Amino acid sequence: MNTIIGRRAFLQGTAGLVVTFTIPCGAQASPATLDPEKVDAYLAIAPDGSATVYAGKVDLGTGARVAIPQIVAEELGMRPERIALVEGDTALTPNQGGTGGSTGIMVGGMQIRQAAATARQGLITLAAARLNQPAETLDTADGAVVPRAGGPGVGFGALVGGGRFDLAVDKNVKPKNPDNYKVVGKSLPRPDLPAKLTGRHDYVQDIRVDGMLHARVIRAPAIGASLRSVDAASIAHIPGAQVVRVKDFLAVVAPREWDAVRAMRALRASWSETAGLSGSQTLFDTVRNTPVARSETLRNIGDAASVFAQGGRVMTASYRWPIQSHASMGPSCAVADIRAGGGTVWTAAQGTHRLRQVISQLLGLDAAKLRLIYQDGSGSYGGNGNDDVAFEAALISRELSRPVRVQWMREDDLGWDPKGPPQLLDLRAALNAAGDVMAWETVAMVPQNNPAPTGTPLIAAVAAGLVDGSGMSSGQTAANSDPPYLFANVRADIKWLAATPLRPSALRAPGKIGNVFAVECFVDEIAAATQADPLQFRLSRLKDPRAIEVLTRVGQMMAWKPRTTPRPVSDWRGGAVLRGRGISYMRYKQNENYVAMGMEVEVERSSGKVRVTRVFCAHDCGQMINPDNVRAQVEGSIIQTISRTLLEEVKFDASRVTTTDWSSYPILAFPDVPKLEIALIDRPHERALGAGEAATAPVAAALGNAVFDATGARLREAPFTPARVKAALAASV
Amino acid sequence: MTALTLRVNGRDRTVDLGDPDTPLLYVLRDDFALHGPKFGCGLGQCGSCAVIVDGQAVRSCMTKAASVAGKTIVTLEGLGSPDKPSKVQAAFIAEAAAQCGYCTNGMIMTATALLGRNPRPSEAEVRTALASNLCRCGSHVRVVAAVLRAAKEG
């Protein structure tokens, strides 16, 4: 039975890290404060000198569970295996904001580093008095404050064990010099893998609470349909099955999980006829015709408009990025136990503190009496169905005054998760006689960020009549729609659209993949039109040495020989399989990671099937805490985005999403996963940036550029389905 | 109620099935508290729910529990433990061949069955054997490396 209160991971063992989960006891059960300005919110030292770190950011399969203890171990001067980590529990951890936008280490880890650096100074001050030695002569090592000159020191446990620091996090304390790092920068193993890989790890899907009922939600046959009637007798034959209805929200519960599934399938209900969607066939007409809620100029250098007004050689192109699903491997799931105005929700949501506010507001609960406990789920890649399912569990539990587990089915997750929204970009470039880019213009069309007070409206909250469905937000979708190159006149305008066909949310690297696809393919178009080598074209228009280094590295990895693109016709005409190479570059949000990407592809002419054979990536995220974790994130970013580029497109008819299983919404599988060559550039003295998203952003562009190089056909709409590729091939000959 | 006895991880265990068509996955997860096999699709498309029945990797979401009575069923828990992982599990740990780890049950069970019939597979054979096992996080490269490592160390 897993009624887990304050569960935490203790890292232990000597040869590498081994994790065990234990129920905490005694003084360390909860921190002294949740105030994120205070050291005690992040760190507690036990009498035995071991430490507990409380992190509002969570490990989403990303390795933060070892990286954050590494940061603390380094700053404090203690062994990482003496540090336990508590993540994302609203009762135990400070609100550090959600774990999204690659902020886990970049923001959360750095707050914790500063708290640990402050704590170290506090420990030294205490020890100075205790040892009667000047603070400047003291250092920390292996869990103790010790005189630099040698001699006896005093352990952390003896100094503050079981007590509190009572210190504000001091922004002026200088963290350790990276030249002296012993723990940060090492690929320590992830502590959770042995349990995960032997079936001993509790995912949110595995939580069972005494007296719990299993629930399944019944979806309307059309988005926005209202529920006319329910025939409860239609499930009377299923033991213990029961209908739960709140206005248009409909669910079934049963003591046995399979019975809840059977009841979901057997239940007869009558819904209103609704067919209000425009359909995916005409998606980009819909996007183009959507009213603009607000315009914003993202970048304005020089005076692009007057250059275009002069006429001359102008290139134009429109790029399209489709609606995509988070497509988590495990459908979203949550367990809730709500009674007497409060309760507990077990959830894999990326932002437990924010979600606590949302749920308590929607259900009229006192937020202080509601506890959300983060429990690992299937990878979420942004705002998948986790927020929805947590609210559904809370709503049903409140209705029944019983603990309830809601498990989405496959069709719930692919059909009803909020989606990565469509993007449409119109690009223009004015070239002079020498082929230089005199002006660049981007007009990007993406749905506005107009969150309701409760964020992206939750399906059940709308169905239950608790909120309207008008709010929306999908992250920083405008970033990287401007080119990173030294062009004299650049203008990038964003048209924030008033609506979008399907409920949007943040999907990994929101907007950046589509934007870089457009910008970096269009740059390739310009290079091709001006007979320039695509790598040289880029390198000669960058001046940041870190940008130049990633591109140069990829060029070396690919043994790049300068030439124009596409590959000369004599090379490929008549071949059954066409081969090409492509590159792309971007700096994430124009102020974070530097990533260059190279790809080699094969295009089968008869079928139009594109295969990526090799990928080359150079990645600079500044200081790396745990290089193997960074590598894993880069690998995953590349593979997932190849999948999104080649295969993924949410389709919908007038009523609802129709791509609701893995055959209608396929993702990349083993036979099509390419070889990856990844160069991680470590810069210990630079700011530590995130690694969960940046490498996704240049993938589609490199792939499109490689297909062009192979075939001479320019793909301006993802996914690159065989039908689309064949049509482009036919048009380009 | 239909009483059903299954031999799981070397032990006979009995369950009162409500619906005689209950899939094996629900019996393992809910009645036997074996959480290694995961619910991913319930459609036989992803492999998250794989278990080994008489040496073959099967999808427990599509297998009626009643149909495997008298057979030998092994789940992820039955292969090994954190202290004593199986050869394949140890190779996955060594290669850090999981991100969220939700799909990994299917990878390990399918690879274990593969190595049972083909102890020295080529990389292409590994990829083919795993062709219908999906992973969203992109752990594929490490999964292949882990299976090849397990084969080499076998």
Ligand code: FES
């Ligand atoms: S859950 Fe059984 S194959 Fe997907």
Ligand code: FES
């Ligand atoms: S590791 Fe997350 S789905 Fe495979």
